[in-house]
Amino acid sequence: MKKILLVFALMTTFITIAQKKNGTIYIEHPAIDVVNSFTQAFVKGDTVKLASLLTDDFKNYNGVSTNPSDKGTDKAKYVKNSYRWFDELDYFSISDFPGAYPDAVEYKEDNKDGEIWVQTWDLLKGVHKETGVKFTSPIHRLIVVTKDNKIKTIINYNNEGIFNELRQSFSDRTNGTIYNHHENINTVRKAVYAFENADLEKALSFYSDDAYFLNINDDLDKPETKDDVKKIRQEFLDAFEITSIDMIGYPDYLEYEMANGRVVMSWWDFHLVRKSDKKKITLPMHISDDFDEDGKIISEILYFNRAALEK
Incomplete structure (x- = not known):
């Protein structure tokens, strides 16, 4: 001691x-x-x-x-x-x-x-x-x-x-190429039109297994997984009949030099009928899809007004 x-x-x-x-x-x-x-x-x-x-x-x-x-x-x-x-x-x-x-x-x-x-x-x-x-x-x-x-x-x-x-910023600089026709644009069209025909399996087959999904109406810090989105989109199909999905203008595919970004931006009108009251709804939507080098969609964000579905 x-x-x-x-x-x-x-x-x-x-x-x-x-x-x-x-x-x-x-x-x-x-x-x-x-x-x-x-x-x-x-x-x-x-x-x-x-x-x-x-x-x-x-x-x-x-x-x-x-x-x-x-x-x-x-x-x-x-x-x-x-x-x-x-x-x-x-x-x-x-x-x-x-x-x-x-x-x-x-x-x-x-x-x-x-x-x-x-x-x-x-x-x-x-x-x-x-x-x-x-x-x-x-x-x-x-x-x-x-x-x-x-x-x-x-x-x-x-x-x-x-x-x-x-x-x-004092001089002009290009940052890649914009395409109005490209295989990645074709992929987005195929995914959207598969959803139009309620073929969820095919629609989601164009996404990578670890793809994540964002919705402008939800918390952007909490992306959904592919399994989450499959359930969400099935619930949508249960609540609405899709009469047609029409492309607005044409999609753009942006292939960036910086960070090797690959993004398809597309614009659509979703023509719907709400099954609960047979109300017809036209829902404008902008979709932004990021691609990997293998042509799979690795992330997606949807821009639309959810309130239009609830009126």
Whole structure:
């Protein structure tokens, strides 16, 4: 028992010795007020105010840069570039990320100039005026504020992927081929017309065994399986007589370059008679079918107004 107590005492002493304070964290501080003023000026495009809050030797750094020789952006260039955000984005805003707030850190060691590090966790939002690209991105900033309440350094951490879409949106780019005749279109027609003739077995034979099904009237986070849909569609056939299903226009088969997508989009009028009261119903429907490389339907989503079946 004495040995156990001795070990515990030594561990407690070691833990106590291992801890060492190196400053103070503030939730309220003049440096935070400076950063808030800076952010407001940045969003408003107030370059005069912005420049007044920066030291002459100010530098901005990209926190996710892979360039070990990055010398940062100087004050003049940073102020000029900052205006582009205001000028090129509609609905531009920078706000605290939900649940977050800035901290001001005053380090004790290696801080002979009395500088404060302000850490922010923000949400940047806006819509690019020319391309319509939407920005909704968390950003993290480390900002050094001098004892004269001037910003000396900013290190930005943000998702640069949002700029990829922006850059690509300035020029036209094809993304595959659209067909109005294709074997996958034939497959959709055969599946729909098999259903028109109440041949569920044949209709569902065009789908892969692990296909999933969505309906715009239901929870899109809870897809149905092939077995589920077989029961649902049988219940539909029990409740309605299909007098005909007519194609509207023509289907499109889209074969995408990106992600190798294969989609048939088709439009239909379902002419029905409700068996319970003999009411005639015309139900417009849009069907979107995804295909695998073997020509099987792997997912399907139906767009129609369910209320039209219940009136």
